[in-house]
Amino acid sequence: MNAPLPRLVRSELRWVFRRPRTIIALALLSGLPVAIGVGVVLSGGPRGEDGQSLIAQVAGNGLVLPIAALSSALFLLLPLVVSMSAADALAGESAHGTLRGLLLAPLGRVRLVAVKSLGVLAVAVAAVTLIVAVGVSTGLLIVGNGGHGVLTLSGTSLPVLPALWRVALAAVWTVVQLSAIGAVALAVSSVTEHPLVVLAVTVGGLIMIGVLSVIPALDWLHPVLLPTGWIAITDVLRDPVPWDGLLSSSYRAACYLLIGLSLTVARMVTRDA
C-alpha cells in the first residue's frame, strides 16, 4: 500500500523550494553571472589575446557568459548548493525527527531514497537553469554579442540558435556532474543525523581532490577523481564539438551516481530511525 508517487514528489518539491535556505542560495547563485558580466564590461573589452580563460572570452561575446558562469560555479558553489540540499534531505529530516514520520506513514525505504534523490536533482536543475537564464540575459543585454551568435574557441563564429544549443549542452552536462555530487552527498547524508557533516565531507572532499590533482606523483589517481574531467565544459565552445572529454566525464559522473545511490539505498534499508 503506497501513496501515489506524483503526490509524494510534488510534496517533496514543495518542501524543498519553500525552504528559506534553498531560496536564498538560488538567489545568490543567480547573482554570479551578473557579477561576471558587469566585471567584464567594467574592465573594458577584450584584454590581451591569450584568451584561454573562459571569462576573458566573455568580452564582446555575451553567449559565453552562461558557460563561463557555470564553469566557475561548478568547482565550489554549485556542489555547495547541491550538498546542502542533500544534507537536508536525509540528515536534516533525521535531525528534526521527521524521518520517523515519513517511515511510519509508511514510505518504503527505497521509495524514500527515490523521492529524496528527485528533490536533490530538482535543486541541481533549478540552480543550473537559473545560472543559464540569468547568464544568457545578462550576456545579451549587458555584454552584447556584436551582432553574431558566438565566437568559438576554434575561431569560427556560430549563429545565435546553435550557440544557444551549445549553452543547453553545457547545462545538461553540468546537471549530470552535479547529480554525481548529489548522490555522494546523499550517501553521506544517510549515515549521519548532522547536516553539517554532509557539507563538510562533500566540500572538504572537493578541496582535498583539488589538492591531490595538482600533485604529479599522484597522476595515477586522477582518472578516478570526478573534477578531473570538469575542464571539458569548455569543449562546447569548440567547433566542431570534441565529444570524448564531455562523454568520458559524464561516464565518470554516472559511476559516481551509481555508487552514491547504491550506498544510500543500502544504508537506508537498515537504518534505525
Place this chain on the structure above:
Amino acid sequence: MTSTASEPGVAGAAVPATPAVTAGTAGTAGTVGTAGTAVTAGTAGTALAAGTAVRARGLRKVFGRRRRTVAVDGIDLDVPAGAVLGVLGPNGSGKTTMIRMLLGLCRPTAGEVELLGSRIPQDAGDVLPRVGALVEGPGFHPFLSGRENLLRCAAFEPLVPTSRMSSIVDDALARVGLTDAARRAYRGYSLGMKQRLGLAAALLVPRDLVVLDEPTNGLDPAGTRDVRRIIAELRDAGSTVLVSSHLLSEVEATCTHVAVLQAGAVVAQGALASMLEGDQPVLEVITSDADLALATLRAAGVPARPCRGGVEAELLVTTAPAVIATLVRAGVSVFEARRRRTGLEELFAALTEEGAA
C-alpha cells in the same frame, strides 16, 4: 509484596468504579468491565474480532558494538485488540526503544513482532497505514506552518485520498484544537502546541492501532485532559491504543491494560483491574464499633487490624460476604465496606524497586 496497612487507598480514588463488595468475591472482583478483550471492529475496514493487536516475542535490542548496551532484553508483549495498554516504566527502561521496534523504525537484535497480524518489519508497508504513531516527541519542520506540516504528512499517508487531503488536515487540526494556530509557523509553537500537532499527525485517518509515546509531555492540565479524551474516543471507536508514560496517574486514568518495564524487561503485564488487586486482597469496613469488629474477626480466624474509621480484614482465607455476615451477626454496625485497591503507584514502586535492589 507488602501492603501498607495504614494507607486507605488514596490513589485508588482515581480508579473508575470501585466495585461494591457484594458484587465481588475474591476471585472475580478484578474483571470490572475494563477487561477490554470484548471490544471488536477495526475502524479502517478491518475487523479484528477479539484478536491480538500487538504481539512481540523475545524482543531484544543491543546498541553499540564495543560498549554493548542492552536497551531491551527479551520482551514478550500481548495487546488484545481494543485494549488501551499503558506502558509504564522509569526513564531509560526501554519504553521508546520497544515502541520503535514494534513500529519497524529500528530492527530488533533478536525476536519478532506482529502488528495487527502482519510481521514487522517485513510487512510494515501493509500494516503501517492503519497505524498512527507519535514517537519520541513531535517532529516537524520549523519553517512551515502547522497546516503545511500536516499537509506534508497527509501527502505521504497511503489512506488519505488526494482529493480530500486539505479537508482531512483541517479536521485533524480542529480535533486537537489548533485551528487558530494552523497558519502560524511551527517555529513559534509552544511545547503543548507541538505535542498537539504530533497527535493530529498520528490521527489523520481512522486507525486500528494508535501508538503514543509520552503524549502528555509538556502539556498543561487542559492539554492532558484533551489527550485523555482523545484516547477515550479512540477506545470507543474500537481502536487499540498503546500509550507509554512514566506518570502513573496517566496510566491509571486512561488504560485498560498495563505493562511495566524495568531495565529493558517487562516485569508485570496484565489487565489494569487485576494488577490493581495486588496479591493481598483487603476488605475495608467502616464502622463505629471498631473494637468489637476486631474482636469478632479475630475470633472467627480472619486476620484483621484497625484502620482509619474502622477495620481492615484480609481476604486470604475467607470472602467478603462471609466477613460482612460475621460482623453483622455479631451486632457490629457496618456503614460501608469496600475492597481496597492497591494504588498503581504502590505497585509500580514495588515492582521497580524490587529490581533495583
